[in-house]
Amino acid sequence: MRTGIATVCLSGTLKEKMQACAIAGFDGIEIFEQDLVTSPVTPEDVRKMAADLGLTLDLYQPFRDFDSVSEDLLTANLRRAEAKFKLMARLGMDTILVCSNVATASIDSDDLRAEQLGRLAALAGDYGVKVAYEALAWGKYVNDYEHAHRLVEAVDHPSLGTCLDSFHILSRNWDTAPIEAFSPEKIFFVQVADAPKLSMDVLSWSRHYRVFPGEGQFELAKFMGHIVRAGYSGPVSLEIFNDVFRQSDVERTAVDGMRSLIWLEEQSAKWLEANAPALAAAGAGAVGTVTAARRRYPMELATLPQVAEPAGYNFAEVKAADTKGLETVLGQLGFEFNGRHRTKDVQLWTMGHARLIVNEGSSASGDNLAGTTADASPAIAGLGFDVDSPVIASARAQQLKAPAVPRKSQANEEVFQGFAAPDSTEIFLCQGSPDGTAAWTSEFGEAASEFGEGREVSPAGGTAVIDHVNLAQPWQHFDEAVLFYTSALALAPQPFAEVPSPTGLVRSQVMVTGDRSVRLVLNLAPLTQQDGSGAGQRKTYQEHIAFAVDDLVTTARDCKARGLEFLEIPANYYEDLDARFGLAPDFLATLQELNLLYDRDADGEFLHFYTATVGSVFFEMVERRGNYDGYGAPNAPVRHAVQYDLLHRP
Numbered sequence: 001m002r003t004g005i006a007t008v009c010l011s012g013t014l015k016e017k018m019q020a021c022a023i024a025g026f027d028g029i030e031i032f033e034q035d036l037v038t039s040p041v042t043p044e045d046v047r048k049m050a051a052d053l054g055l056t057l058d059l060y061q062p063f064r065d066f067d068s069v070s071e072d073l074l075t076a077n078l079r080r081a082e083a084k085f086k087l088m089a090r091l092g093m094d095t096i097l098v099c100s101n102v103a104t105a106s107i108d109s110d111d112l113r114a115e116q117l118g119r120l121a122a123l124a125g126d127y128g129v130k131v132a133y134e135a136l137a138w139g140k141y142v143n144d145y146e147h148a149h150r151l152v153e154a155v156d157h158p159s160l161g162t163c164l165d166s167f168h169i170l171s172r173n174w175d176t177a178p179i180e181a182f183s184p185e186k187i188f189f190v191q192v193a194d195a196p197k198l199s200m201d202v203l204s205w206s207r208h209y210r211v212f213p214g215e216g217q218f219e220l221a222k223f224m225g226h227i228v229r230a231g232y233s234g235p236v237s238l239e240i241f242n243d244v245f246r247q248s249d250v251e252r253t254a255v256d257g258m259r260s261l262i263w264l265e266e267q268s269a270k271w272l273e274a275n276a277p278a279l280a281a282a283g284a285g286a287v288g289t290v291t292a293a294r295r296r297y298p299m300e301l302a303t304l305p306q307v308a309e310p311a312g313y314n315f316a317e318v319k320a321a322d323t324k325g326l327e328t329v330l331g332q333l334g335f336e337f338n339g340r341h342r343t344k345d346v347q348l349w350t351m352g353h354a355r356l357i358v359n360e361g362s363s364a365s366g367d368n369l370a371g372t373t374a375d376a377s378p379a380i381a382g383l384g385f386d387v388d389s390p391v392i393a394s395a396r397a398q399q400l401k402a403p404a405v406p407r408k409s410q411a412n413e414e415v416f417q418g419f420a421a422p423d424s425t426e427i428f429l430c431q432g433s434p435d436g437t438a439a440w441t442s443e444f445g446e447a448a449s450e451f452g453e454g455r456e457v458s459p460a461g462g463t464a465v466i467d468h469v470n471l472a473q474p475w476q477h478f479d480e481a482v483l484f485y486t487s488a489l490a491l492a493p494q495p496f497a498e499v500p501s502p503t504g505l506v507r508s509q510v511m512v513t514g515d516r517s518v519r520l521v522l523n524l525a526p527l528t529q530q531d532g533s534g535a536g537q538r539k540t541y542q543e544h545i546a547f548a549v550d551d552l553v554t555t556a557r558d559c560k561a562r563g564l565e566f567l568e569i570p571a572n573y574y575e576d577l578d579a580r581f582g583l584a585p586d587f588l589a590t591l592q593e594l595n596l597l598y599d600r601d602a603d604g605e606f607l608h609f610y611t612a613t614v615g616s617v618f619f620e621m622v623e624r625r626g627n628y629d630g631y632g633a634p635n636a637p638v639r640h641a642v643q644y645d646l647l648h649r650p
């Protein structure tokens, strides 16, 4: 698949954008007119720069408001078009995007439109230019891609084809299947954009909220599948109007975009396999149907190393130069110290099958990105996931442009494959044992005999596991993180929620495996707590790790007896809880006494509590009753408000 990206997606000057696109690995770019008009670089130099960078200049755009106009206006529009065709010759470009008219259209006649587009095509032909006509979703008379295509067919000129932009098609809920019947010679260009499903006017939605494929809710693999089946083999180009991307780091955004296309390419191949048309004469040769069906298409689709969803959390890693506060909280929570690593400055703490590595943050273990600006206070630095094959999963992540994390290790030690997530959290790929234990734990404890043998203890007669991890994402990298965990780790994003908090409306996006053995929650980091945004920056926002136990009330009592500092929940909360649920007085009193939060839905009940924050980390203990599948979302505002209050108390 030939990859492309429109310069409008990115921040910076035309030159900076082009360099970032080349570094990220795109084949070509679309030049958005404004980027050229405002540039000091001559068209000839843009052409040379592109050639030097190994980028093709695939599309000049947009040309607006051409069709459905009076003869006077048409004359002016043709003159305007001719100037652009001459410019394109200097740029060495041959395809221009012409949008359906949104502003000056005054005559609603397909005959007239076909005649006018025909005159444009004839002029374009004289200059060796191809016109890709795009139905904008808010076009005055032409806003449906099939309508645009009918006009192209009516004109029937080799210089006129259509541009299919997924946003205009999917935002209007148009069926994409009819694309398959289009002649590939008439599809001049394909643009892809994803978007969250929002209820707002389609123009504002398009201009501000498009996101890269995999970061929204459109069925893009299906859209692409129909395009591939139509026989199109030209560029598949990102055209993302997004307020955040346009002000974010240009190289990073370009890589995010490239990742989205690599992923979309794979998803499209999978869609085609899953939806291979049944052979007319099924039976003989049916076994080869899938591959045969895929190979027939002119567009070659690359795939990636295949991974299943992770089977669970293997461990979480918290890094702190000063570990005292952290050790105290872990002990009070009921974690058992399992010793230090034989050769690295890390400690192992366990509770049941929940394993926590405390990284003392010195160089011997290899510095975590999250801690490179020597910060003494604890922060979540890494997550270990159980996967079928760490090598395959790591190869996949790296093909998706995740930076590898090198780990130094000695002979006879397990080497974790690792890569860095966009927020600099290190993701490690592990192979857990079916019984929930992990072989690498035997590397702990031996060298430091005073701590005794490594072993796993359980709290109050039950099991404990990592239930979920909540990572805060800086606002400008939130979408990138969603795509990252979707594509690299095969986690599925759930519809996001918005939690009111004193620092704003906090976007909260749950990413899960089908069986919920991995639950990862991405929360928007409050602006006031962000002091850095890039990889290697210190995390200053609060994040947490939640552990599930069988009996939260008993666990909470034990924790309290050990002196744990709970996040104190205001009395108003319990009054409201009683009003909403009519709980038994004894139970309500217990909840209040122990600072427990409660939620209930049709599937079950949820009890949880939070610890005070150490550094930027806090912990949560949860008990899921029945089939409760949530996270106590109605309680999140209370948690945010109490934490805010603690941070801002004089």
Ligand SMILES: O=C(O)c1ccc(O)c(O)c1
Pocket (backbone or CB within 6 Å): 061, 062, 097, 099, 134, 136, 165, 191, 206, 207, 239
């Ligand atoms: O919002 C617009 O005006 C606009 C311009 C060009 C496009 O290709 C497009 O999809 C939208």
Ligand SMILES: [Mg+2]
Pocket (backbone or CB within 6 Å): 134, 165, 191, 239
């Ligand atoms: Mg478009």
